[in-house]
Amino acid sequence: MNSTRKKTLREVLLTIPSFVWLTVFFLLPTLIIFAIAFKPASFDGRVADGWTWRTLLSLRNPNYPQIIWRTVWLSLATTVISLAVSIPIAYYIARCAAWKRNLILFLTIIPFWTSFLIRIFAWKAVLHPDGFLKHAMVFLHLIDNDTLLLYRPEAVLIVMIYTELPFAILPIYAAAEKFDFALIEAALDLGASKLKAFFDVFIPGIKAGVVSACLMVLIPSFGSYVVPDVVGGLGSEMIGNVIVARTFTDRNLPAASALASVLILALLIPMLYFLKGKKQGQNEPKPAKEVV
Amino acid sequence: MGVYELEDFLRFKGISKCFGATRAVNNVNLSIKRGEIFSLLGPSGCGKTTLLRMLAGFETPTQGSIILGGTDITDVPANKRKVNTVFQSYALFPHMTVRENIAYGLTIAHEPKELIREKVDQMLTMIQMQEHANKKPSQISGGQKQRTAIARALVLKPEVLLLDEPLAALDLKLRQKMLMELSLIHDEVGITFIYVTHDQGEAMSISDRIAVMNNGHIEQVGTPAEIYEAPRSSFVAAFIGDTNFFDGKISKVIDAEYCILDVPDLPPILCFNDKKLALGANVHLSIRPEKFQISLEKPQVSDKYNVLEGKVEDVVYQGDHTKYWVTIADDWKIALTRQHTRFMLDEKPITWNDHVFVYWFADDGFMLDRYSVEDEDLLQVPPQAVGETEIDDAAIAELPNATMLNIQQEDEQ
Numbered sequence: 001m002n003s004t005r006k007k008t009l010r011e012v013l014l015t016i017p018s019f020v021w022l023t024v025f026f027l028l029p030t031l032i033i034f035a036i037a038f039k040p041a042s043f044d045g046r047v048a049d050g051w052t053w054r055t056l057l058s059l060r061n062p063n064y065p066q067i068i069w070r071t072v073w074l075s076l077a078t079t080v081i082s083l084a085v086s087i088p089i090a091y092y093i094a095r096c097a098a099w100k101r102n103l104i105l106f107l108t109i110i111p112f113w114t115s116f117l118i119r120i121f122a123w124k125a126v127l128h129p130d131g132f133l134k135h136a137m138v139f140l141h142l143i144d145n146d147t148l149l150l151y152r153p154e155a156v157l158i159v160m161i162y163t164e165l166p167f168a169i170l171p172i173y174a175a176a177e178k179f180d181f182a183l184i185e186a187a188l189d190l191g192a193s194k195l196k197a198f199f200d201v202f203i204p205g206i207k208a209g210v211v212s213a214c215l216m217v218l219i220p221s222f223g224s225y226v227v228p229d230v231v232g233g234l235g236s237e238m239i240g241n242v243i244v245a246r247t248f249t250d251r252n253l254p255a256a257s258a259l260a261s262v263l264i265l266a267l268l269i270p271m272l273y274f275l276k277g278k279k280q281g282q283n284e285p286k287p288a289k290e291v292v
Numbered sequence: 293m294g295v296y297e298l299e300d301f302l303r304f305k306g307i308s309k310c311f312g313a314t315r316a317v318n319n320v321n322l323s324i325k326r327g328e329i330f331s332l333l334g335p336s337g338c339g340k341t342t343l344l345r346m347l348a349g350f351e352t353p354t355q356g357s358i359i360l361g362g363t364d365i366t367d368v369p370a371n372k373r374k375v376n377t378v379f380q381s382y383a384l385f386p387h388m389t390v391r392e393n394i395a396y397g398l399t400i401a402h403e404p405k406e407l408i409r410e411k412v413d414q415m416l417t418m419i420q421m422q423e424h425a426n427k428k429p430s431q432i433s434g435g436q437k438q439r440t441a442i443a444r445a446l447v448l449k450p451e452v453l454l455l456d457e458p459l460a461a462l463d464l465k466l467r468q469k470m471l472m473e474l475s476l477i478h479d480e481v482g483i484t485f486i487y488v489t490h491d492q493g494e495a496m497s498i499s500d501r502i503a504v505m506n507n508g509h510i511e512q513v514g515t516p517a518e519i520y521e522a523p524r525s526s527f528v529a530a531f532i533g534d535t536n537f538f539d540g541k542i543s544k545v546i547d548a549e550y551c552i553l554d555v556p557d558l559p560p561i562l563c564f565n566d567k568k569l570a571l572g573a574n575v576h577l578s579i580r581p582e583k584f585q586i587s588l589e590k591p592q593v594s595d596k597y598n599v600l601e602g603k604v605e606d607v608v609y610q611g612d613h614t615k616y617w618v619t620i621a622d623d624w625k626i627a628l629t630r631q632h633t634r635f636m637l638d639e640k641p642i643t644w645n646d647h648v649f650v651y652w653f654a655d656d657g658f659m660l661d662r663y664s665v666e667d668e669d670l671l672q673v674p675p676q677a678v679g680e681t682e683i684d685d686a687a688i689a690e691l692p693n694a695t696m697l698n699i700q701q702e703d704e705q
Contacts, residue, residue: 185350186383188370190397190448200396204387 030264036257045251055254059262064242071238074153074228075221078160079168082217083210085161086168090209091202093169094176105173108166116163120230123159124150127231151233159227164220168213175209176202211274219267239263300359301326301484302347302452307356309342316342318508319356324501329478329485331495334505335531340488343505344454347486348377361451376445377454381461382437384429390440391416391425397448415443418480435466442477452484459494471498492532496520504528520580525662529578530670536626537660537668538577542569550654553577557621561598562654569659576663583656584628586616588642591651599651602626604644606674616642617674618650626650627672 037055042048093104111119126133127149137143149155183205187197203210225240232238239259246256300323309317317339324330332340345351347358349370357366365373376397384393394415398408416422419439424432432440438458445453458474459467475498478485489495495502496516504511504519504527512524523529526537540555542565551565553575561577569575585591591599602620613631620626628650642648 180381180383182379182381182383183385185348185370186377186379186385187396188350189348189375189377190444191371191400192396193371196400201385204385207387 033257033264034261036254037261039254039257041252041254045253047253055258058255059258067237067239067242070153070236071222071240074157074160074238075218075224077157078164078221079214079217081157081161082164082168083172083213085165086172086213087203087206087210089169090172090176090206091198093173094179095181105170108169111166117226117230119163120159120227123155123162123231127155127158148233150231151236153232153236156228156232156236156238159231160221160224163227164217167216167220171212171216172206172209175206179205215271222263222267300324301361302486303359304343304347305357305359307343307346307353307358309339309346309351310354315508317346317353320508320510322503322510322513324484324486327482327484328500329475329487329498331487331489331499331502332505333489333492333495333502333532334511336490338505339508340490340505341456344377344456344486344488347452348375348454349373374448374451375454376448376450376452377456378438378441378445378458380457382429382441384437384440384444386429389426389428390421390432390436393429393440394444394447396444401448411447415447418477419443434462435470438462438470439473442474446477446481446483450483452486455485455487457489458487459489459491467494474498496532504531506531522658523578523660526576526578526660526664526667527662527670529658529660530667533580534627534672535578535580536628537663537671538579538624539663540575540577542571542573542575545569545571555624557623558600559598561657562596563657563659564655565659567659567661576660577657578660579652579657581615581627581629582613582631584626584650584652586618586628586630586642587649587651588640588646590649593651596654597651598654599649600626601647601649604642604646604648607642607644608674616648618648620650625674627674 036047038051038053040048040050040052040054093101096104125131128134129148129150131149134143134149137149138145143149179202183201184197187201188194192200223240224238225244228236228238228241229244239262243256243259243263246252246259250256302322302324304320304322307317307320308315320339320343332343334340342351346353349365349368349372353366357364359365360373360375365375385396388396391412394412395408398411403411412425413422416425419442421432421436421439421443424436429437429440438461442453442455442458455474459470462470471494474485487495487498496519499516501513501515502519503513506527512519512528514522519528520532523532523535529535529537538553538555538558538561540553540558540561542551543554543560544552545565546552546562548568549565551563551569553561553563555561563577567575591597593599600620602618602624604616605619605625606615606617608615611632613629615627615629618626618628
């Protein structure tokens with residue numbers, strides 16, 4: 001009895017630093033955002049005193065459904081395509097010779113050495129109407145000269161996939177690296193085709209990695225605003241852009257908070273539901289977020 | 293042992309496998325009969341697992357072909373072969389239950405659900421795992437995993453079952469039990485088993501026939517008794533059990549059956565000349581430790597016996613038998629064992645430094661076709677006697693640490 005109590009005490013002490021960190025830098029700010037959503041805005045851009053439901057009414061803006069829908073499909077498409085690309089890559093890396101494996105991982109991480117913004121602007125050059133890619137595609141008759149590669153949702157999608165891909169590859173690779181490839185041989189031995197073995201054995205084997213990759217791509221995608229701002233056009237706005245506009249252009253923090261609260265809840269509720277399901281699953285390997 | 297169809301059910305014809313510059317398997321020719329338990333035995337890196345993987349379809353031979361039941365299966369992919377494998381690490385699918393694991397192959401084959409259920413139930417009964425059917429592999433013991441892996445392979449009714457070091461991950465007691473179970477399962481299903489192991493005890497006790505492999509080629513194929521009693525090469529003689537080698541020259545051919553072998557520093561040795569060697573031929577003789585007899589008095593034996601005199605160098609008591617190392621004519625050290633058939637404490641034991649007579653029946657020695665000096669490294673050597681060797685202070689200093697380390701490791705287990 002005494003020893004278990006000691007153990008619990010030690011666990012509590014060890015949890016305190018991360019608990020304090022999360023409270024101060026995550027929980028409190030989130031609660032503040034929720035609170036501001038119920039505050040009136042003042043004309044000089046500050047948060048006024050008192051409480052009101054009226055800010056929430058601003059969510060009925062007729063432009064929002066379209067923007068929310070765009071945010072959802074762009075984020076989901078980014079996630080699905082990133083996963084579809086990352087899983088074969090992770091499989092390949094895990095089966096490589098050690099030197100090759102390190103080289104590929106190194107190449108995966110190298111983009112992080114350059115500022116995020118610079119990389120996005122580099123894409124602007126790549127997709128530019130006078131850029132090489134455009135000219136090459138026109139030359140090959142894939143598109144006509146009037147088609148724009150830049151300033152459209154597809155451009156946002158491509159660049160978002162580009163930025164999120166390493167966050168999908170690394171956790172999936174971490175899971176694939178621990179995978180016992182004899183299981184694939186066992187499936188082949190029992191008559192499965194290579195594709196069937198891949199889906200029956202490999203995918204369930206790296207499930208934890210896929211799930212954490214999913215979250216690591218989906219969450220930042222939902223909140224992204226730089227990418228649509230730089231490579232997207234008027235028809236490529238996402239929720240993030242609207243929040244930025246409410247904050248800096250309109251100087252209406254309550255309206256921005258209301259929108260941000262919706263975004264947070266939209267991500268948090270499915271995630272809590274998912275985490276509850278996972279706890280029942282037990283001893284799944286820990287997602288290797290630390291790699292990034 | 294059952295009755296075999298006398299056909300070459302499974303044949304390896306001139307099989308070689310190269311990985312880069314290394315030849316893992318070198319021109320192997322083998323014929324395996326239907327229904328037998330055939331072992332591939334050899335030290336690690338001898339090519340036995342590569343040979344098995346080629347049969348399973350996980351590796352493609354660089355040269356040669358594999359014929360199963362009259363059909364060339366060399367280029368048939370693994371998932372189309374009527375061959376199933378029990379993997380060394382079991383390779384059970386961790387996200388499926390025992391039942392789902394066993395059913396996997398049948399599901400792939402799109403068998404009707406009812407039939408799958410029936411067949412899986414049959415297997416579960418055979419391996420006595422009915423009450424564990426719905427457990428995940430992480431919830432069952434090593435022996436149970438092993439049985440599940442066997443059932444998963446057998447439920448598909450393969451023509452050949454491949455077992456890759458199936459008992460290596462189990463502890464000794466469980467290994468012996470599983471070995472008997474495997475034998476029983478074989479009696480029940482009657483299909484051909486190919487059993488890969490580096491453990492000669494396992495191979496000897498379960499196999500109908502054994503192929504001893506070394507450096508990618510086959511040294512000898514035969515029944516366990518043939519392999520042990522009539523080893524063709526010094527490798528087989530030294531790898532299977534223990535032995536003594538004598539190299540000499542035939543100095544006299546007595547008749548069709550016997551000859552005299554001249555070994556430097558030893559009296560002439562009478563040998564059974566099954567190889568029909570001619571006068572002057574160089575030959576290596578292998579004599580197993582248990583074929584020797586030892587006594588303190590000069591033995592009264594017929595002229596078909598060889599008798600040597602020597603000094604006991606070392607004695608190792610092992611309960612059921614004692615192992616002696618006897619030095620003869622300064623240069624020759626003979627290892628021999630003596631089975632205890634009487635109550636040991638009543639006897640006057642032979643001890644260290646005793647002058648003894650060592651003798652054996654001429655027919656009990658066996659002449660080797662092939663000999664390689666390196667194989668002498670495989671022989672058991674007498675324990676280093678204290679006082680004879682120079683004591684290395686550094687080694688002594690490390691001793692207690694090493695011992696403690698061992699104890700710690702045991703504790704962790």
